Structure formats: C-alpha cells, structure tokens
Amino acid sequence: MSTSAGAAAPSATLPRVTGLWLTLFALAWFGYWMLVMLPGQFLIVKLASVLDPNDKVGIGSLLIILMAMVLVVAVPVVGWLCDRTRTRFGRRRLWALGGLITATVPFAFVGYQQSWQGAAVLLTLVGLGEAAVLVSLSAVIADRVPEDQRGRASAAMGLPQVFSLAIGMVIVTELVPEVGPSWLVIAVIAALCPVPFLITYRERPPSGDEPRPSPWRWHPTALRGYRDLGWAGLSRVLVNVGNLVGTTYLLFFLSDELRMPDPDGALMILILVYLAGCAVATWAGGLLTDRWRRRRALVAVCAGLQVVAALLLALLPTWEATLVAGVLLGVGYGAFLSVDQALLTDVLPDPETRARDLGIVNSAQHLPIAPLVGWAVLSVAGYTELYLVAAAIMAVGGIVVFRVKGVR
Structure with a gap:
C-alpha cells in the first residue's frame, strides 16, 4: 500500500x-x-x-x-x-x-x-x-x-x-x-x-529550507480566500445545530407529546432506524459527490431531507410519522457527513494551515448551541415550535451553502 x-x-x-x-x-x-x-x-x-x-x-x-x-x-x-x-x-x-x-x-x-x-x-x-x-x-x-x-x-x-x-x-x-x-x-x-x-501512513519529510507557516495569515489578501470556508463552515454549524435540536429531545417528545407507553423502547427503535439510514447514506453520499462533483447541491438536498423530517415531527405528531422522520433524519444527516466534509476540504484556502482552518470549523461545530435553543424554545412553547425552529435553522444552513463559489 x-x-x-x-x-x-x-x-x-x-x-x-x-x-x-x-x-x-x-x-x-x-x-x-x-x-x-x-x-x-x-x-x-x-x-x-x-x-x-x-x-x-x-x-x-x-x-x-x-x-x-x-x-x-x-x-x-x-x-x-x-x-x-x-x-x-x-x-x-x-x-x-x-x-x-x-x-x-x-x-x-x-x-x-x-x-x-x-x-x-x-x-x-x-x-x-x-x-x-x-x-x-x-x-x-x-x-x-x-x-x-x-x-x-x-x-x-x-x-x-x-x-x-x-x-x-x-x-x-x-x-x-x-x-x-x-x-x-x-x-x-x-x-x-x-x-x-x-x-x-507516510508524509513527505520536510526539506531543510522549508519555512514554517506564519502564525498569522489573516492579512486582507489572505482573508479573501477564507470567504468560501466561512460560508461552508456556517452551513455546517447550522445543519448540525438543527439536527441536534431535532434528535436531542426525541425521548421527551415521545413521552410528553406522543404519550408512548414505553418511550425508552420507542426511542431505541428510532435510534436503530436513524442509524441504519445514516450508515447507508454516508457511503452513498460519498460515492455520489465524487461521481457528480456537485457538493453544494447535495449539501442542500441533505439539509432539505432533515427539514422535511423536522416538519413531520412538528405538524404530524404521530408514531408512524415519527418513524418516517427518523429515516429522513438518518439519510439526510448520513449523506451530509460525507458530502459536507468533502466540500470543506475542497475550499481550504491555504495548504500550510489546513489543520488550523479545519480546527476552527470543527470547534464551532462543538459549541453547545442546540441545548440553548432547546431550552429557550421549550421554556415558552412546545414541541411543535421546537421542531419548526429546527427546520428553519437547517433550511438556512442548506441555503447559505450556495454562497460558496469555489466549488459546484
């Protein structure tokens, strides 16, 4: 190898x-x-x-x-x-x-x-x-x-x-x-x-005269190269936040909204359905984005599937609709995992700061935004409003990806 x-x-x-x-x-x-x-x-x-x-x-x-x-x-x-x-x-x-x-x-x-x-x-x-x-x-x-x-x-x-x-x-x-x-x-x-x-794994050994990258590469000409990365990062954060808002409170949704007799068992079924859809779609999404080379449109489709899932939970709160929503969430997020990472990698502006730039995007992704959104909405409203907010957040994430101009 x-x-x-x-x-x-x-x-x-x-x-x-x-x-x-x-x-x-x-x-x-x-x-x-x-x-x-x-x-x-x-x-x-x-x-x-x-x-x-x-x-x-x-x-x-x-x-x-x-x-x-x-x-x-x-x-x-x-x-x-x-x-x-x-x-x-x-x-x-x-x-x-x-x-x-x-x-x-x-x-x-x-x-x-x-x-x-x-x-x-x-x-x-x-x-x-x-x-x-x-x-x-x-x-x-x-x-x-x-x-x-x-x-x-x-x-x-x-x-x-x-x-x-x-x-x-x-x-x-x-x-x-x-x-x-x-x-x-x-x-x-x-x-x-x-x-x-x-x-x-082997990397190229550094040459003796290879300079270390400057600690700060944020001068105006360099910043222009980060425009696409910024929009791609914002899209990732929004889609992830919306997905987490949609999945974090499913147990409470099953027990409080659907009144399931066994919410723990129902949640386990949903998790299995979600993971199955996620597993198939992650690999399929990677193959499709490599074949078609259309990262932005596929990211938008992935976000759209999750928006539909959130709308189902908000507007049709039944067990059958929740199962369909679990499939859509899994397929949408699974494909998003591979397509979005490929898009982010394509728009990295500087080969000497790849780890730092990816690190900034990944650190923003870990901000505990979803629990704050969930707490704020459920403090004044119910699960219908929560999933409508989740749908709106993911829809914005799917739209802003088209602000990325460096890839199709």
Missing part, C-alpha cells in the same frame, strides 16, 4: 488512494469516534448516577459541557501547532499518535473515579487528546486524497461515527455493563484501532 505524498501537494497531482488505505483510515476514525460518542451518549450519565444519584443530572451535564468546551478551545490551537510542526516522523502522524495516547490513557481510568472532580480532570486530558486526533486526521484528507476521492474519504471519516455508537452501546450495555471496566474496554479498543493506519 502506497501512502507517501507531499503534505501540501496540489490535489490534482496526488496519487489515488487504495481501498485498503480507506479501510485503515476508517478504522482509525472508528477508534476516535468511540472516545467521542459514547461518553456524551451514555458513559458519563451512567458514571454520574454512580458518583451521586441525587445530583446525577447536574454532574452529568457539567462533565459533558466540560468535554465540549475543552474541544472548542483546544481544536484551533492544536491545529495551529500541528501545521507548524516539522519532524521526520511527520506532523499529522505525530499529533495523531500523541493525541491517541493523551486521550486513551486517562479515558481508561475515568470509570474508576470516586469523585466528579477526579473524573473532570481526566476528561479534560481526554478532550485535549481528542482535539489532537481530530485536527490531524481531518487534515490528512486534504493532504493526501485527490479531489475525485474526497467524498469516499469523507465517508470513511463519517461512517465509523454511526457504527461506533451502535457497537459501543452494545459493548457498554450488554457485554461490559460495569462502569469501571466499560471505560477501560472502550479505551483499549480506541487505542488499537488507529494503529494500523498510523504505522503505514
């Missing part, structure tokens, strides 16, 4: 990546998403219920917000440092490996903590490591993958997110339900998955 390429080579001159390369790249992302998805979805809440059953909501919320804010602050900083790194081992590989160690070692011990303060310290370290892995592996697509394969590479980045949540939930709820061992097992899996890719 050939994995050598210049880190800043023009995409037109990059050799095509192989199926094995994409497989190992996807495996690396699977390990990363295990660390990211499971704590927020299940592990932290379960840990909080053990640490203090009387204040489990407060402790769980605090730890989740802490991890999110660490990522928001650390990702652009680590991205800037990654871009400026010059070693024979490579800059992306070095930061990915360092981040992997920094994240997985403390992650393994979180479940054994006896106080929320101890868990908070370890989760802060986990967040720093996750930031390093995120910025370095994200930049690999721009560094190594030619434009006509970036949809596939983006699918290899997004599809493991779906599988990591599904497989991880089976592990921590059925196979290893104990709190301490569940964190340890996930840490071991996450540490092992990226190893094959990191061993085989």
Whole structure:
C-alpha cells in the first residue's frame, strides 16, 4: 500500500488512494469516534448516577459541557501547532499518535473515579487528546486524497461515527455493563484501532529550507480566500445545530407529546432506524459527490431531507410519522457527513494551515448551541415550535451553502 505524498501537494497531482488505505483510515476514525460518542451518549450519565444519584443530572451535564468546551478551545490551537510542526516522523502522524495516547490513557481510568472532580480532570486530558486526533486526521484528507476521492474519504471519516455508537452501546450495555471496566474496554479498543493506519501512513519529510507557516495569515489578501470556508463552515454549524435540536429531545417528545407507553423502547427503535439510514447514506453520499462533483447541491438536498423530517415531527405528531422522520433524519444527516466534509476540504484556502482552518470549523461545530435553543424554545412553547425552529435553522444552513463559489 502506497501512502507517501507531499503534505501540501496540489490535489490534482496526488496519487489515488487504495481501498485498503480507506479501510485503515476508517478504522482509525472508528477508534476516535468511540472516545467521542459514547461518553456524551451514555458513559458519563451512567458514571454520574454512580458518583451521586441525587445530583446525577447536574454532574452529568457539567462533565459533558466540560468535554465540549475543552474541544472548542483546544481544536484551533492544536491545529495551529500541528501545521507548524516539522519532524521526520511527520506532523499529522505525530499529533495523531500523541493525541491517541493523551486521550486513551486517562479515558481508561475515568470509570474508576470516586469523585466528579477526579473524573473532570481526566476528561479534560481526554478532550485535549481528542482535539489532537481530530485536527490531524481531518487534515490528512486534504493532504493526501485527490479531489475525485474526497467524498469516499469523507465517508470513511463519517461512517465509523454511526457504527461506533451502535457497537459501543452494545459493548457498554450488554457485554461490559460495569462502569469501571466499560471505560477501560472502550479505551483499549480506541487505542488499537488507529494503529494500523498510523504505522503505514507516510508524509513527505520536510526539506531543510522549508519555512514554517506564519502564525498569522489573516492579512486582507489572505482573508479573501477564507470567504468560501466561512460560508461552508456556517452551513455546517447550522445543519448540525438543527439536527441536534431535532434528535436531542426525541425521548421527551415521545413521552410528553406522543404519550408512548414505553418511550425508552420507542426511542431505541428510532435510534436503530436513524442509524441504519445514516450508515447507508454516508457511503452513498460519498460515492455520489465524487461521481457528480456537485457538493453544494447535495449539501442542500441533505439539509432539505432533515427539514422535511423536522416538519413531520412538528405538524404530524404521530408514531408512524415519527418513524418516517427518523429515516429522513438518518439519510439526510448520513449523506451530509460525507458530502459536507468533502466540500470543506475542497475550499481550504491555504495548504500550510489546513489543520488550523479545519480546527476552527470543527470547534464551532462543538459549541453547545442546540441545548440553548432547546431550552429557550421549550421554556415558552412546545414541541411543535421546537421542531419548526429546527427546520428553519437547517433550511438556512442548506441555503447559505450556495454562497460558496469555489466549488459546484
């Protein structure tokens, strides 16, 4: 498998990546998403219920917000440092490996903590490591993958997110339900998955006279090159916020609005439907955007499918309509994962600041906007208004992508 390429080579001159390369790249992302998805979805809440059953909501919320804010602050900083790194081992590989160690070692011990303060310290370290892995592996697509394969590479980045949540939930709820061992097992899996890719991936060694990128490249002429990235980033943030508003409160919607006799069971069915649609659409979206090379229109279609899903929840609150909405949300968001990442990679304006620029977009994506929107709407209105707001946010996200002029 050939994995050598210049880190800043023009995409037109990059050799095509192989199926094995994409497989190992996807495996690396699977390990990363295990660390990211499971704590927020299940592990932290379960840990909080053990640490203090009387204040489990407060402790769980605090730890989740802490991890999110660490990522928001650390990702652009680590991205800037990654871009400026010059070693024979490579800059992306070095930061990915360092981040992997920094994240997985403390992650393994979180479940054994006896106080929320101890868990908070370890989760802060986990967040720093996750930031390093995120910025370095994200930049690999721009560094190594030619434009006509970036949809596939983006699918290899997004599809493991779906599988990591599904497989991880089976592990921590059925196979290893104990709190301490569940964190340890996930840490071991996450540490092992990226190893094959990191061993085989090669970057161009820096030449002796290669300058480091300037720490600030924001002069007026450079800023003009960031116009497309800004609009693409805004589109990503809006679609993600709308999707999170639509999915975060589904359990409350099922119990309070639909009056389901078993809301937990109904939610599990919805999650499976959502993940199935997401898994199929992520890979299909990557193939289609590579074949058609129309990133903007596909992003708009992905947003539109999710808008229709939110409108169904708002205007037709029945179980049957909710199932259809789950399919549309999964298909729309799954395809969005691959198409949007490919679009963002195409509009990166400076090959020497790819990790930093992607880091800024990714950190904005992690801002806790959706919970604030949900709290604000549900404080004064109901679920109809909540899903109408979610639809409006995603519709704007689908529209502003056409402000991007550098790609079709």
